[in-house]
Each structure stands twice: as structure tokens, then as C-alpha cells.
Amino acid sequence: MYEVRQYAGLKHTPTLGTLDVSSTSNETARITVPSGLTVALIQAQGLTQTIGPAEAWLCVGFWYTIGTTIATGTPVVSLAKGGTAVTGADATLPLATNGTTYLWASFANYTRPTIAAADTMSLKPTTTNSATGVITPYLGYIPIAVAGVSDAVTTV
Secondary structure, eight states: OOOSGGGOSSSOOOOOEEEEETTTTTOOOEEEEOOOOOHHHHHHHTSSSSSOOEEEEEEEEEEEEEEEEBOOOOOOOEETTTTTTEEEEEEEEEOBEEEEEEEEEEEOOOOOOOOOOOOEEEEEEEOTTTTOOOOEEEEEEEOOOTTOOOOOOOOO
């Protein structure tokens, strides 16, 4: 919860598990975007002047560690909504050895899909170019304002 969206900054999900970048049939675990927080719940906890009842995500990329070296090819990983890749939300992974360093991959410019309650987001390879390797990703997002989602906290 943040007093204004500008304070929210870049956030990330828990790990989405591992992703083998060698096949376009692979996908990370899916994560449901939080929704349904009520004004009454927020106020009951004494959280006034906060971003409240819902949070809209703008997924901008992902952090990842490499568990198995990306040794060949240039895999392209895409943001997926409900298991279907979002057109244009792609990131190309460079060749890199395994390690504990967190790397960042930004998505290309894309049109944000409408995300409703119970929708899931994940990552999946969309181009492999004979790539090999396994990553452990964390989806990066920014809370944004969209029509129908209010920052207001009202008297209940």
C-alpha cells in the first residue's frame, strides 16, 4: 500500500519457478494479479490516503538467475496472459553462464492487455533458435492507474 503511485516504484512477484528456454511449449508458473481489496478492509487497518481497492499492473520485464547456462541461440521470452503470449511483450536473452547474479530483461513496447480478476500472468519462450538453458524469473511490474480503478479511500 502506498500513499501515491509514484512511491510504489518497480515491484516484483515471487519466483515463477524455473523456465527451460529450449522449447516454446514451456511456461513458468502462473501468478494471479491481486484484486478485490475492499475499502472497508483498508480502513479497518488504519490505512488512510493509500492506494486502495485494486492494483493494476504494468509488466515491464523480469529479473532472472541462470540455473543452466544459456549456451546457444538467442531465446525470446514473452509475457503471457492466461498462457497466451502478449503480442510485442518480448525480451531476448543473451548467452550467459549460470550463476547467482540477478539479470534484467525488459519487454519491448507492447499494448497492455486488460487484466481482470482471476487472470494469470506468466512467461514463456516464443522463439528458441535452438537455445539451451534454464532460468528462474521474477516478473517486474509497476502499479498503474487505469479506468475503473480508484486511488480514493472513502468513508464506509
